[in-house]
Amino acid sequence: MSDASFPTAAKTPRTSLLAADPRTRKRNAAEARFRAYGLAAIAVALVMLVVLLVTIFSGGIGAFRQTYLTIPVTLDAAQLDKKGNRNPEDIKKVLTLTYGKILDKALDAAIADKGIQVAGLSDKDLSGLISKEASADLRDRVLADPGLIGQTIEARVLVNGRVDGYYKGRVSMESAARDANTSPAQLELADALKAQGMLATAWNWSFLTSPDASDQRPEAAGVxxxxxxxxxxxxxxxxxxxxxxxxxxxxxxxxxxxxxxxxxxxxxxxxxxxxxxxxxxxxxxxxxxxxxxxxxxxxxxxxxxxxxxxxxxxxxxxxxxxxxxxxxxxxxxxxxxxxxxxxxxxxxxxxxxxxxxxxxxxxxxxxxxxxxxxxxxxxxxxxxxxxxxxxxxxxxxxxxxxxxxxxxxxxxxxxxxxxxxxxxxxxxxxxxxxxxxxxxxxxxxxxxx
Amino acid sequence: MNDMRVAEARMQQQTDTKISARGVQVHYGDKHALKDVNVDILDKTVTAFIGPSGCGKSTFLRCINRMNDTIDICRVAGRIALDGEDIYDRRVDPVQLRARVGMVFQKPNPFPKSIYDNVAYGPRIHGLARNRAELDEIVEKSLRGAALWNEVKDRLNDPGTGLSGGQQQRLCIARAVATQPEVLLMDEPCSALDPIATGQIEELIDQLRTEFSLVIVTHSMQQAARVSQKTAFFHLGNLVEYGSTEDIFTNPRDPRTESYISGRIG
Missing domain, CATH: 1.10.3720.10 (MetI-like)
Structure with missing residues (x-):
């Protein structure tokens, strides 16, 4: 009586389970396609992420390393404390410019001491090797401890951003030749100092601790x-x-x-x-x-x-x-x-x-x-x-x-x-x-x- | 005359009304869920509410402790009195009412805390214990009352959610009992449980009857017949028939009741 209402196997021919029928194959193919889309999307996203990270890290990791010059600096009392009373008020009157001269003199002395000869080295190249920030750092150090005046200290000073860039691969001899801010002679001097162990690229904590710096001294800028x-x-x-x-x-x-x-x-x-x-x-x-x-x-x-x-x-x-x-x-x-x-x-x-x-x-x-x-x-x-x-x-x-x-x-x-x-x-x-x-x-x- | 007074007093004790509802109407928005319910629920008695799904029995149960207040669109009219005091009076704080009218829900819903804290929560917020020792005592008494003590006494600090379904429901009963209510409402307490756990809960209900007035909503007519002394049959929002369980099941007056208990409607 009610048999007629059930669709029976007689209407659709029974097929073997061992071979997928066309409908099943179609469904499986659709599923496989969908999975492939998903995998492709994830792969693209991953590639983008890797490219992003590689770009940022290859460009930015250098900021955490900085080139420093270590030279003996004589803090001449005659220049830094003319009255000789070690009064902080009087020491503060001595400007950064004077410290710059002291550093230049110290560098000259160090080069002469080690017997380094570089052809075509100008005074500008010589003083330009040291960062403009270095003299301010030295002044801060003296102000913090006036007792240093009159002594000879080992000063670790920042070098110019171009020289730093030379050791990070940003500056080459060719580009230095066209650059008003550096010269091949300056870079040769840096190489010579490096050979003497006075110049080295080291971990740079001050990137994390120091404030921003002006356009002329990128080597000193920090976050x-x-x-x-x-x-x-x-x-x-x-x-x-x-x-x-x-x-x-x-x-x-x-x-x-x-x-x-x-x-x-x-x-x-x-x-x-x-x-x-x-x-x-x-x-x-x-x-x-x-x-x-x-x-x-x-x-x-x-x-x-x-x-x-x-x-x-x-x-x-x-x-x-x-x-x-x-x-x-x-x-x-x-x-x-x-x-x-x-x-x-x-x-x-x-x-x-x-x-x-x-x-x-x-x-x-x-x-x-x-x-x-x-x-x-x-x-x-x-x-x-x-x-x-x-x-x-x-x-x-x-x-x-x-x-x-x-x-x-x-x-x-x-x-x-x-x-x-x-x-x-x-x-x-x-x-x-x-x-x-x-x-x-x-x-x-x-x-x- | 003296004899008569004594007899009257005895009658009074037997039929001590705990909750009396008069002309209760409930609307959910436009839907008239409960129509003019009049019922007297007795103390120290198990009252079962039976009826097909959507008949309003759970709605009425939730009126008794004002759980319907939490539903924005629900309006309740009429009078429900607990010991003669209208619980829908403007001055009644539902929180205070719910401390006296406890509730056990369809699905076991222990707090995701330890077994101890589950039971201790009510006494803590109502200030029923003055110190830790008293609280320990209440917890033990409640767990014993819910026939769960022997199973959990060694792991009171384990999470309540780690118990089996039947144990969880007994924990919920212990939690409700711990606040020392006068009335215990149970909304299909066994519908999520297996027959063995159901049997344990039913046995427990029978024991609890000596201390509380129990109201139980159930889909199982066998359960109503087994555990209750009074039964109310709801149909399409009407309270069709209310009487002793025996009468309802053996000698129903209303044809609708008869159809329902014999399985023709539902």
Whole structure:
């Protein structure tokens, strides 16, 4: 009676299982194609990543090594402390220029001492070998310890960026011949000094600790101020965006009534997350600098702008993390007589913590790498002085890592390109650390449900 | 006359009303989920709510401890009184009410904390223990009450989520019992459990009857017949019939009840 309603094997001829039928072959082929697309996409992404990293590291690793000249320097008391009373006020009156002359004399003496002869070496080549920054460094050293005056010390001084570039492969004898800032004779002198063991390329801590330097002395430029500025801004973001963002997410997800107003707020938070960052820069310029009168280039302003930008990026993942907590937990807490707040803070929040923390850290990592809004509030300025310790330091001018990268790529001397790549490596290292920290926190707090 | 008063008092004790509902109406948005429910739930008694899916029995259960408050679109009208006090009165704090009317849910939902903390949570937030020793005592008593003590006494610091399904549900019962409620609501407590665990829970329900008023929603008519003294049959949002379990199952008055228990509707 009901047999007719079942399609039976008689209609489709039975085939062997040992050979795939055309339909199965087609499906398998489609699946194989899809897998191939996926693999190709991943391969392309990996190649891009490798190219990116190789470019950055090959260009930037040099910033962490620097060529130094070590020579004995006689700190002549007659030049540095004419009154002979070792009064710091009087020593301060001696300018960098005098120290430059002392260094030139020391280099002359060292060359004569070792009997180095270089044909066609001019005075300019000779004094140009030593970085302009070296005399300032030496003056700082003497000011810090006036007792050195009158002694002969072993001074480790920076050499000119071109000579440094020669040992990093950026400058060759041919290019030096066309270069007004160096000459083949200078490079030969450097080679001779190197042969004597006086000139060496060594690890360069000062790249991480020293401030930016002017266009003429790329060898002295460092990311110290930029790291500190970025750190201060991250402090502002951590202090403001994280508590406000997490609290807003908890309120919106757990306490707010569902009505038209909360819908509007929700849509606007999502929109805010998609606003281009430069718009936040204009907002910061108008609101914090022009209206509130906060200083330009200050980490506090940069931090506040980044807070505005980071807020939606913290709120959205935090809400998602709260939403992912099973509602049965809320029921359980309410069922034993916990208040709404107890149920949220005792049970829901601990379960949502790993997700919230991941969002927070990724939001902060994005803020750390943000450049555009900082350009508009003057953080691209040349800052040579370190900001003071917070909280006052938040109002001092500072740079930021991504802005420092931008700044250096704008300069003429190719030595700054190396510095920019070096700064990118520092930035990437920070981002990597933050992401690893996020993974660590997620592992640590993740609970099996 | 004196005799009569004594007899009346005895009657009163037997039929001591714990919860009385009058004209309860529940709407979820436009949906009229519960229509004019009148019922008196007795103390120290197991009352079973039976009926087909979507008949409103769980909705009514959740009205008794105001868990429906957490659903925005839910509106409750009518009067539900616990010991004569209207629980929907403006002055009633639902949190205080839920401490007196405990609840066990369909799916075992222990907190992702230790077994000890699961049970101790309620007493802690309600301040039922003055010190650690008292709290330990409450935890032990509750776990014994839920027939779980012997199985977990050596691993109180293990996570509650690591127990088996039946143990988890008994842990949830212990957690509910620990706050010393007067009424215990159970929303299909055995639907996620195997027959052996179900048997253990049913046995437990029978023991708990001496201390609490129990209300249990169940899909299994056999279970209702086994554990309850009173049964209420819900159908399409109406309370069709309410009476002693024996009467409902052997001598139903309403034809709909008869159809349901004989398996013709459901």
């Amino acid at each position: 110290g101020v930029a790291i500190l500025g970025s750190l201060y801004m991250m402090l502002v973001v951590l202090a403001l965006a994280v508590p406000i963002g997490v609290a807003a997410a908890i309120y919106l997800e757990e306490f707010a009534p569902r009505n038209r107003w909360t819908d509007i707020i929700e849509v606007n938070i999502s929109n805010l997350a998609a606003v281009p960052s430069i718009v936040f820069g204009i907002l910061g310029l108008a609101a914090f600098i022009n209206f509130a009168g906060l200083p330009q280039s200050a980490p506090i302003v940069g931090g506040l702008v980044l807070v505005l930008m980071t807020l939606p990026r913290i709120i959205i993942p935090a809400r998602a993390a709260l939403k992912a907590v099973p509602p049965s937990i809320r029921d359980a807490a309410l069922g034993v007589g916990a208040s709404r707040m107890q149920s949220v803070f005792h049970h829901v929040l601990p379960l949502a913590t790993p997700g919230i923390l991941t969002g927070v850290i990724l939001g902060m990592a994005q803020a750390l790498g943000e450049t555009a809004p900082l350009l508009l509030i003057g953080m691209v300025a040349f800052v040579k002085n370190f900001p003071a310790a917070p909280p006052e330091g938040l109002f001092d001018p500072a740079s930021a890592l991504p802005v420092q990268v931008y700044n250096w790529t704008q300069r003429a001397d190719p030595a700054f390109v190396e510095r920019a790549s070096g700064a990118i490596i520092v930035l990437l290292a920070f981002l990597l650390c933050m992401n690893l920290f996020a993974i660590f926190l997620r592992r640590k707090f993740e609970r099996r449900w």
